[in-house]
Every structure is written in structure tokens, then in C-alpha cells.
Amino acid sequence: MARHVQLNNVDHANLRIRTERGEAFGDAVMSCPVFPRELRNVQAHYPIIFTKDPNLACFRPLALFGFEEGENLFLKGDVWDAPYVPLAMRMRPFLIGFSSVEGEGEGRRAEAHIDLDHPRVSETDGVRIFMEHGGHSPYLKEMLGILAEAHDGEQSIAGFSAMLEEFSLIEPFTLDITLNDGTTGRLSGYYTIAEEALYGLDASALGRLQAAGNLQPIYMAVASLSQFRSLIDRRNARLET
Template identity: 40%
Template sequence: MSNIVLLNNIEHKNLKVVPVRGKEYGDDDMCVPTCPKEFRSLQAQYPIVFGKNEKTGDYTPLALLGLQEGENLFIENGEWKARYIPLCAECKPFYIGKQSQRDLTASQNWVIHVDLDSPKVSTSEGISLFKEHGGNSEFLMRISKVLGLVQEGVAEVKPFIDLLVEFDLLEPFSAEMTLKNNQQHSLVGFYTINEEKLASLSVNALKKLHDSGFLFDIYMQLASLSQIAALIERKNNLI
């Protein structure tokens, strides 16, 4: 369960966030949402795939962190073992959202929310969100910056997906693997970009993708699939 509320420095003046990473702190996501803006940074460490909402048909780009539900292979000894942490993982347990419409002004559309039920949230241990005599802590200012990047990235997702759908570039993706203990494992339920269809697009179609600014991100997604082997290696190291 979640209890997501608007963060403020009066009700939450004593709120802290535990910086330790671990399953017990809610860091056990198999994958997290991402956006084209992140693909360059992600592709060097994480496979990027697409999830599909079977009810709406909407696709979402995802950074794969594990090979099965409830598994994040980048968490080790309370730390995230990678040079880059996906934005949607870094900002937990914070979210960006709108205030109620009656409170809005043109400069206050987006505000920080926090999940008070997150195991990362505490009043007795961790990093303070607010300074003792007022003002945001450096930690909260960093989170605010990350959430701003998330907001910008979310705006990219629909036009990016719309182009992939327009040119019928998405296809189901699966991977079969044998772990070092001879256990068979399947990675299913995701989508990727069809490289053959991409290569066969017309000059006009490629120009449209190029002009959109998303052609580079498409190639970053395809390049990221080489990181599946690295995920398997991480999994084998835990066996």
C-alpha cells in the first residue's frame, strides 16, 4: 500500500529518508519506467525494453534491473552497484504531481509528493529533508532536480511511442537462458524494436524519425540489449 501526500516543510519538518538500498527498503523492482532522455546513460548498464498495458494497449519504456519479479540485481550490501541509477529508481519514495486545481498558479503546476508508507521514510534515522531552521536540505534539492528530469522525460514518451507504433516497429521480445546451476529461465512479456523493420524503412520514414530526434534513442535501445548478458552474469554470481 502507498500513502502518497504533498510534501511540505511544516507537517514533514522531521521527515528523513534512509539512504540504504535493499529489498526491505522497496528497491526490489524488476524494472522501472524510463524515457528516451535516459537511453544514452542507461544503455551502457541496463537492457531497455518496453512493457505493454494489455487493457489500454499503451507501451512504456522500461529499464530492466532483474530477470524475475521482485529481483533487482544491482543491489549489493545496501548499495546500488552501478555508475548510473535510473531516474525513477533514484527518486523513490518521492513523486512529482500536481496540486489540486484550486491551489494552482502558473508557476506551481508540479510539486513534490512523498509516500509516507515507504520503508525508506523515517523520523528517527536517515537524511533530513529540511534544514533545522528552514529551507530544503541538499538531499531534497537533488531529489527535486531528479523529479524535474522525470517530468521532462515523461513528456517525451508518448510522441516516441506514437512513432514506433506508426511504423510498426515494436515486437514481442523473449529470451531463454540456462544459469550456471543448469536452471532454465525465461524472460517474457516484454517488447523491443524490430531491427529488420527499422532497416527496411523508406527514406521518408527514416527522415521523419531523424527529424523527431528519436532515431538516436532507437539505436540506443537496440544497443542496450547486449546488457542482458551482463544481467545473466550478475544472476549467476548470486547462485
Template identity: 40%
Template sequence: MANHVLLNNVEHKNLKVIQDFSLSPEASQMCVAAFPAEARHAQAHYPLVFAKDGDGKYQMVALLGLEQGENLFLDNHRWRASYRPLVIERGPFLIGRSTTDGQEKLSIYVDMNDPRVVNEESNHCVDVFLPHGGNSEYIDNIANVLSTLHESQATHAEFVKLLEANKLIESFVVDIELDGSGTSRLSGFYTINEDVLKSLHSDALGELHQKGFLSTIYMMLASMSQLRTLVTLKKERA
């Protein structure tokens, strides 16, 4: 069970985080949430599609594998791509609200029960705070990641709302040949309907462009070429 506590440089002055991605909750997931803010970087490595969450709402995701429980980007403790999705990059941290002097503000919380969180030197670990109590470069980066994730929630919701209003989301199925080891079927995901996109009225296209979503749409379409990357990684693993 998670144990989220407010991060501070007094109680957690010796805190370290092991950079072992095999210890993360995403180690055995075939996809993770992704957001428009990272689409430009993510599309160079992962297919970006939509999945439905437990409430039946669309969530953009980065595909990490071709079947449930498969993460082809995990190689022992290392991540096999130069860009990691924000939800991977954040590690054992999350953003939450805290109250200081009666003022509510957003703060960083850490899961003390996460196996990556340690107080002693370990292989592949980084310091959260500097010896004199200042922030390490690592935690400064985490703060930026968490801030982007927080701001991305509303943007993502608006993105999906506009796509649905213009009927731009469609389901797809892909059968992938795996060199004599059978065929893998990828289903249960959704992508951009290119035919509908081509027929959109200029007003709808203008709204998508004005809000910065048109470029995200094209990033998602371009990212589908990364299915070949997943196939290559799967064949290498086989």
C-alpha cells in the same frame, strides 16, 4: 496504504530518508519504467526494452532481473550500478498539483507511510531540509528527477506512437544458459525491429531524428548487450 502529503519545510523540518533500496517497492521487481530522457545513461547498465502495461500500452522498461520477483541490482541496501533509473532515484516522493493563492502549480509530495521516511537519525539516512529550513542537496536532486519524470510522460507517449506507426516494435525471446543450473527463458518483452529500421524511408528516419528519437532507438539496441550483465549478476548470486 500510501499517505501522500504536500512536502513543506515547517511540518517536515526534521524529515529524513533512509537510503536503503531494499525498502523500496521496486526491491522485488524484475523491471521498472524508463524514459527516453535517461536512455543514454541507463543503457550502460540495463537492457532497455518494452513491456505492456495493464492497458496494453507499451512502456519502456529497464530490466533488473531475468525472472519475476528478481532484482539483481539490489545488494542488501545498496544499488549495484552507478546510474539508477529515475523511478528508483525519486524514492518516496512524487509530483502532484497544489493550489497556492488561487494558482495551481506542480509540487513535491511525500509518502509518509513509506518505510524509508523517518523523523529521527538512522543508518544511511539523508536530511530533506537544512537546519535553517532551506532545501538540502538531496531534495533539490529529487525535484529535478520529478520534473524530468513529469516532462517525460508526453515524450514517451509520442516516442511509442511513432514506433508503432512505423512498425518498429517486435516481441523477442531469449534462452539463457546458467552454467549447469538450467536455462532461463526471458519472454513477454519487446524490442526494436532492426530489419524494419534498416528499411525505413528517409522521411520516416528524418522525423525520428528531428524529434530526437533515433538516438533513443540506437541506445535501446545497444543496451541489449547488458543482458550479459544480468547473466553475470545472476551467476554471482547463485
């Protein structure tokens, strides 16, 4: 069970983070959320599909690592077999939390939180979060940068999704798979970019998408679909081991 608390250099002075990869550290997942600004990096290695976020009522992009729950075909023991690991996987066990801001312009302030029950958290093994006298370690500075990127990316999801819906650029998606041993399967319940609608957009629509910074991520999501072949190849390779 997750135990999220605000990170501080008093209560968490001695905490360390295990940075190796592996099933024991929560890496055996079928997919993870990704953000529009990182889709250029994501599409070079993973298929990008979309899910409907029930909390935000919007479409959220995902990087696909496998074809069933708990399957990560990029995980080989303690190695992640791809040059780019999505932000949502790299930031664990840290996450973005919020606190209320009182006074003029009341609102919420983003903060660095940590899941104390995450298997990466340790008091004996791994890299230090804080230096001996309480300063941020180089590792924590890197993680705070990743959290800032993820926070900015999260702010863009609603607008990105709204434009996909406005221009009818999202459609349901089903993929039927046949493996080398004859096993069949189906990936369904997700969405992809509606390519026919995309290629039919007029100059005005394309200009609006470009001005909003959403045109490149859309094309990156389309380009990523070629990675399904390599993902199936990875699944077939596991059948042979």
C-alpha cells in the same frame, strides 16, 4: 500501503530520508520504468525492454535488473552495483503529484509529493528534507531536479510510443535462458525494437524520428540488448555463492 501527500515544510519539517540501498528500502525489483532521454545512460548497464502500459495504451521502456519478480541482480547488500541508477529508482520516496489550477487556462499543476509510508521515510535517521528554518536542504534540491527530469520524461512517452507504432518499430520478445547449473527459464510478455524494420526505414522516416528526438533512444534500446549477457552472468555468479 502507499500514503501520498503533497510535500510541505510545515507538516514534514522533521522528516528525514534514508538514502542507503537495500531490499528493505524497496530496491529488490525486477525492473523499473525509464524515460527516452535517459536511455543513453541506461543502455550502458541494463537491457532495455518495453511493456504495454494499460493505462496510457502506449509502450513504455523498462530497465531490466533481473529475470523474476523481486530479483535485482545489481543489488549487493546495501550497494547498487552499477554507476547509473535510473531516475525512477533515485526519486523514491518522492513522486510527482498534480493539483487543479482554476481560472484562465485551467489545468493541472505538477507538485512534489512524498509517500509517507515508504521505508526510506524516517524522523530519526537519514538526511534532512528541510533545513531548520524551512528552506530546502541540498538533498531536496537534488530530488526536485530529479522529479523535474522525470516529469519531462513522462511527457515524452506517448509521442515516443506513437512513433514506434507508426513505423512498426516494436515487436513481441521472448528470451530463453539456460544457466550454468542447467536451470532454464523464459522471459516473455515484453517487447523490443524491431531491428529489421528500423534498418529498413527511408530517409524521410529517419528524419522525422531525428527531428522528434526519438532516433537516438531507439538505437540506445537496440544497443542495450547486449547487456543480457552480463545480466545472465550476474545470475550465474549468484548460483556460485
